[in-house]
């Protein structure tokens with residue numbers, strides 16, 4: 283089979299970034315011989331088309347904007363504005379490790395995932411042709427792309443010439459704690475959640491009518507959230523890190539899950555009035571499924587370390603989130619995407 287015609291040239295994008303001295307030659311990762319080349323290429327084509335066409339059409343004011351992969355085995359992503367150029371960079375390790383966690387078929391033999399094996403067997407057939415592991419991987423990657431895009435809009439709304447934020451969740455010592463960092467992450471998460479919801483709605487809307495049940499939608503949302511939360515858990519520099527509030531460079535992943543799932547479900551329920559999803563059941567199920575995936579990959583026991591603290595510390599979590607929301611709407615944060623792009627009237631395509 284011949285390679286389908288590609289709309290954007292990855293080598294052309296890298297050449298442009300090098301010519302304009304936006305990246306160093308060692309940064310760029312050429313994925314063409316990788317066994318996941320198809321995954322890399324799909325993400326690149328999607329990301330570059332979104333930056334070059336959708337963001338331009340919607341007046342995000344981030345041009346020129348480029349998407350590329352960095353030759354680094356760690357899980358990370360980065361948004362930068364350098365010499366008037368916007369870039370979203372995703373480490374190749376992000377794609378590789380997410381694939382490793384979510385796309386091994388053997389995990390679906392676990393009796394705890396029986397419902398999801400049945401769902402997987404169904405979605406793998408035509409016309410869907412997609413495994414739930416791949417939906418998890420794609421959800422994590424698309425959310426990451428939109429999260430970084432949120433940072434690019436934050437940068438473009440500010441006057442500073444250069445800006446950069448990466449997603450490794452580092453303890454104090456790398457940079458001192460500032461609440462400001464948590465606010466911009468919350469803001470980028472809101473954009474990620476809203477856009478991820480649009481993908482869920484799109485996938486859902488194309489299903490045959492008899493498949494569009496409350497139960498199937500709940501499972502689709504759980505699969506999406508497992509992908510997103512799994513990515514953030516992998517970004518913790520110390521996997522033993524327990525629940526925290528005013529620390530580190532990023533809010534705790536379980537706190538981020540609260541506002542991500544609330545925003546995602548809100549967008550879905552306002553668009554799909556015919557279905558009714560139980561929010562707290564979706565959250566509990568997301569943690570249950572993620573726990574199974576992480577146990578299989580020896581990545582820690584989510585139930586013991588996070589699930590119980592989540593419910594024990596619920597009041598503290600809610601007051602921290604209220605503090606984030608109140609601060610984010612304050613006057614010194616008028617560069618946030620939630621205070622600019624998200625305030626415009628939404629045009630549904």
Ligand SMILES: [Zn+2]
Pocket residue numbers: 429433447448449466467470
């Ligand atoms: Zn971020």
